[in-house]
Amino acid sequence: MIVDLTDRDTDAGRRIRTAAVLLFARRGYAATSIRDLGKAVNMTNAGIYHHVTSKEALLADLMRAAQRELIEATERMLAPYERPGDRLALLISSLTAVHALTPMTSRVMDGELRSLTPGSAAHAEIIALRDAYEDHWKHALADGVEQGVFRVADEKLTRLALMSMCTGTSEWYRPDGDSTLEQVCAEFVAIGLAAVRAPAEAFATADFTLLPEFPWEPPHASNDPRPDEARR
Amino acid sequence: MIVDLTDRDTDAGRRIRTAAVLLFARRGYAATSIRDLGKAVNMTNAGIYHHVTSKEALLADLMRAAQRELIEATERMLAPYERPGDRLALLISSLTAVHALTPMTSRVMDGELRSLTPGSAAHAEIIALRDAYEDHWKHALADGVEQGVFRVADEKLTRLALMSMCTGTSEWYRPDGDSTLEQVCAEFVAIGLAAVRAPAEAFATADFTLLPEFPWEPPHASNDPRPDEARR
């Protein structure tokens, strides 16, 4: 569809993407130069352009792949389930887990949409993908309300509140923190189902092996995320 | 303490700060140039420097003032209350209301800490202010747990989850949306108290007249926030 692609499946390509995700997540896209990227992978800025058509195309590629994988993983998880309570529980725990386990990719995905030129094909494409993902949430909530198992004041408000809670993990979750990922997800599912006044039953639990894979996500390291509060 | 101040209380100063908050919130600090700022207030870039010592000092000033006002407003609200349930309810609804009513300032406050040079006095100062604010949350949760009125798996996890929910409103809340601010706050308080397993009693309600005032916050306009999804 769009030929503006970046070098995949080569070793240099992967190293560049990994460095780009790290730098874009930490400093932001606008504050990261191609020269910074070059330094991070021991190349000159000109070398980068052998693997990348432009800085913006690189960002778009990362975001496109991340959004697509999130959608596919979500659909893999939801497939066997029909009940809105199960589907909402899976949406909450999978979104939480993705943000906790791949915080750098998630931060780029959630925070750099504004860096794509408005009106460009890439910008429109990423928005469409994000909307396609969010449709799963809209439908789960609408189905639950329609079937009378959810009681909600405003579906949009509820959806956005729960999504904020889930995506927030990319800012603070640490694998060596006080809670395991399973505990975080269980807690968030409990909060979410309480928010829609769903009766406390047993609902589906996320299978983390179905999560998307981002081969370029840098390892969950030292001071990231929130390097500014490492001392806590 | 720090003399690196920006022109306050003059008309030009206010117009510059208003434009800066708008641009920093929309495009990000790094992607906003002093020339952009000049265009927005009908000045050349050189004119800006008559009111601002540097771009970074301007950002620091905005963040410092916003954090200070948030802290002061929070303390005004909390003052009459002792019970952890009341205090948590007020923390939730005031943080939500501030992010909903002054989304641009809030987005800068929450998202641009990384744009202050690490190690600079301003960077350290803003972190200290943010920590001072978050201490109110820590104490409310710790007190509730200690007094046996809250039951919580991990206090840090709970605090960060609830704060994410509250701050998220700066990304999606619209005054002309389906819910009033009072409804949003009430819903979030209910979710928050459920998250700490607090018994359902009557808790204090936020008095919005005690909220901080940001004289530079641009009016809640047309497509902001989330200009990319105006069509929804």
Add this chain to the structure above:
DNA sequence: GTCTATACCCGGATAGAC
């Protein structure tokens, strides 16, 4: 208090050697 002009640097991106 705002302008024009300018210093100086760094940004994205390309050409062409090796």
Add this chain to the structure above:
DNA sequence: GTCTATCCGGGTATAGAC
């Protein structure tokens, strides 16, 4: 596939006229 060298625009910030 990576380099050096280069183009050119735009960045922050300052000097000095009005």
